[in-house]
Amino acid sequence: MAExxxxxxxxxxxxxxxxxxxxxxxxxFSAKGSExxxxxxxxxxxxxxxxxxxxxxxxxxxxxxxxxAVLHLGVIMIGSSDLSNVTIxxxxxxxxxxxxxxxx
Numbered sequence: 001m002a003e004x005x006x007x008x009x010x011x012x013x014x015x016x017x018x019x020x021x022x023x024x025x026x027x028x029f030s031a032k033g034s035e036x037x038x039x040x041x042x043x044x045x046x047x048x049x050x051x052x053x054x055x056x057x058x059x060x061x062x063x064x065x066x067x068x069a070v071l072h073l074g075v076i077m078i079g080s081s082d083l084s085n086v087t088i089x090x091x092x093x094x095x096x097x098x099x100x101x102x103x104x
Contacts, residue, residue, distance in 0.1 A: 067101045070094065 004010055074094040081087040 063101060063104070067098065070097050070101065 005014065071094075074090075074097075078087060078091060078094075081090075
């Protein structure tokens with residue numbers, strides 16, 4: 001019986017029935033009120049929405065992600081090396097790359 005309940009299809013059906021029952025109970029106990037325009041609008045903390053949609057950029061995220069990617073790969077490369085002259089050149093290149101990322 002436990003194996004049957006843990007199959008994805010049966011678990012989904014049980015979950016959907018439980019969620020529907022809880023939602024139905026919530027509607028049963030909710031306060032009734034008159035229909036208005038504001039009942040169907042999304043709540044935005046009481047503030048009017050900006051008519052111009054915001055367009056956030058990902059530039060800052062990419063700079064930070066690239067910084068940590070270079071840093072982590074550099075640490076892996078230096079950590080797995082034998083500290084030869086090539087490693088020192090690689091470390092200097094890594095430092096220059098990180099400075100370039102920081103300064104933009």
